[in-house]
Amino acid sequence: MTVTATRLAKPAPSLDPMIRLVANDMNAVNQVIVDRMRSEIPLIPQLAGHLISGGGKRMRPMLTLASAQLLGYQGTSHHVLAAAVEFIHTAxxxxxxxxxxxxxxRGRRTANIIWGNPASVLVGDFLFSRSFQLMVDAGSLKVLNILSGxxxxxAEGEVNQLTAVRQVGLPEERYLSIIDAKTAALFAAxxxxxxxVAERPEAEELxxxxxxxxxxxxxxxxDDAIDYVSDAGTMGKDAGDDFREGKMTLPVILAYARGNExxxxxxxxxxxxxxxxxxxxAHAIALVRKSRAVDDTMARARHYGGLAIEAIRGFADGPAKAAMIEAVEFAVARAY
Amino acid sequence: MTVTATRLAKPAPSLDPMIRLVANDMNAVNQVIVDRMRSEIPLIPQLAGHLISGGGKRMRPMLTLASAQLLGYQGTSHHVLAAAVEFIHTAxxxxxxxxxxxxxxRGRRTANIIWGNPASVLVGDFLFSRSFQLMVDAGSLKVLNILSGxxxxxAEGEVNQLTAVRQVGLPEERYLSIIDAKTAALFAAxxxxxxxVAERPEAEELxxxxxxxxxxxxxxxxDDAIDYVSDAGTMGKDAGDDFREGKMTLPVILAYARGNExxxxxxxxxxxxxxxxxxxxAHAIALVRKSRAVDDTMARARHYGGLAIEAIRGFADGPAKAAMIEAVEFAVARAY
Structure with a gap:
């Protein structure tokens, strides 16, 4: 019985195949990042480096690199662009x-705590400008159009989120449009x-x-579900941050909608x-569980994960496609 | 005698000729600004509009428009780019x-006081992104290169200034490199x-x-001299702001260098x-005057003003050139 169970158990989905897939490319991207983070003003690489080398997964540049491999792209323009994407994200x-x-x-003190808000604002501006310089270097107006858009x-999504803060009764649609803008737009781009860069037809772009x-x-x-099931250790941020900031994330929206008076x-x-x-x-966590708000948030995540996998169905099978599918499975399985 | 004196008196230099020169173009620029400030998130045009319609001189877009006229440019791409420049400046x-x-x-409450720091940071990011979208619309990678640079x-200049704050004994060279970056770079671009956009030879670009x-x-x-000769009424900002923030501007650098123990x-x-x-x-103002630090700051301003006028000597005479020269004379005469 034990043997059978072991044989049948499917290993947990992992980001490792994607990390391995893009490892060589990522070295090139990291080189661009280090080179273009440089400045005569020492505080800039110091502060930017704290975050950039601070244990992030480089999820977004990884997606650029994996997508390029999916398409069999042989050039190197994507290295510069992946670095530009990471700079936008870091900013x-x-x-x-x-x-x-x-x-x-990510379990470390934030730059604004160490160096203050003014430095964080200005170094963010610097990285943002640098990202556009990198795009200019890559020389594609079409890419510039996608990334400036x-x-x-x-920014619109962040402002939208700001005006939605502490608004109990926020509709789920408004929440979805916020995360679509503040998170999904950069993943998509x-x-x-x-x-x-691989000069593929528009259908493949889409x-x-x-x-x-x-x-x-x-x-x-x-991410928003994890805030109500996990603790600071696994999250790398303070548990309950969203709760204390009065952020209307989906677990809260559902628990509120389903709650009694x-x-x-x-x-x-x-x-x-x-x-x-x-x-x-603690009471909030209990209510969120009781109302199945976390379960349903995760169910919605699996729904979108399914759409992501469906979207690349038409591409040729191979290690890139397999890694991209497993990355989705990993993303939606994280909270368990 | 009175008649002679009146006849000989040269009128004070003014920005009016440049304002008149570009008036039609500026209407087109303002239309672009209003159109592209729009967003589904109402706070964005509200906050951005407070500053953009808040009585600024639109000095930087005006320079783009006047320069285009100096070159006899007949197209309209510069309207979009002048708006992009104003968006960068506003951000x-x-x-x-x-x-x-x-x-x-400019004599009004700042956006961060009315709407808070978070909204100001994020709307700044939005305008910055929009400025790059405008540049993409104009379609010139070369312009994108100049403005992203x-x-x-x-941003580097702002960080440099941040790390120079409250550093008594800051060398004049460091101050010059700060204002070269934080102010002059955008005027130059x-x-x-x-x-x-007028497709002129590189010598004319330079x-x-x-x-x-x-x-x-x-x-x-x-600007830095005015902080030590004027009051809030003429400045549109709080008199002594630089002083109280411990900013090492040239009047302070010179007064300190020339001071006794x-x-x-x-x-x-x-x-x-x-x-x-x-x-x-009040004591600081007295020391700055006594050491002739303000006079010498203004003398240096006249020196750079002279270089500005010299730089466009080779262009054909006409209303654009005359307006650009008078704008320099106006700039260096402001403090009197």
């Missing part, structure tokens, strides 16, 4: 941590630009865009900042 | 006010891109770049934040 993280007043990211959408977008939504849904009063008080203790957070 | 102002904690700009240099750069340095020198102790205390009262500021 938004620096600004996010200022906006949220966060003090912990994504950047504008990200990161994948799509690979088809542009297929990769759909893969990235749906993966990005699934990724963010799981007493529970809705609790959520309103919590979201508006009148219940922020550890006991309040 | 940096939004972030500057967050970084400096300013509460007054200028943006990176501006605004002028240069006109030569690119001449306009030199005009813009030297005008930008002169402009910033006078007692005066240097005062400056050190002031710059390091231990002397910030109105009496301290």
């Amino acid at each position: 938004t993280l620096l600004h996010d941590d200022v906006v949220d007043g966060s003090d912990l990211r 994504a950047s504008a959408v990200i 990161a994948c799509r630009i690979a088809a542009v 297929a990769l865009e759909a893969y990235g977008r749906n993966l990005g939504i699934a990724f963010q849904l799981i 007493e529970e809705r009063t609790f959520w309103k008080d919590a979201v508006e900042g009148r219940r922020t203790s550890d006991e309040d957070f | 940096t102002l939004l972030h500057d006010d967050v970084v400096d904690g300013s509460d007054l700009r 200028a943006s990176a240099v501006i 605004a002028c240069r891109i006109a030569a690119v 001449a306009l770049e030199a005009y813009g750069r030297n005008l930008g340095i002169a402009f910033q020198l006078i 007692e005066e240097r102790t005062f400056w050190k205390d002031a710059v390091e934040g231990r002397r910030t009262s109105d009496e301290d500021f």
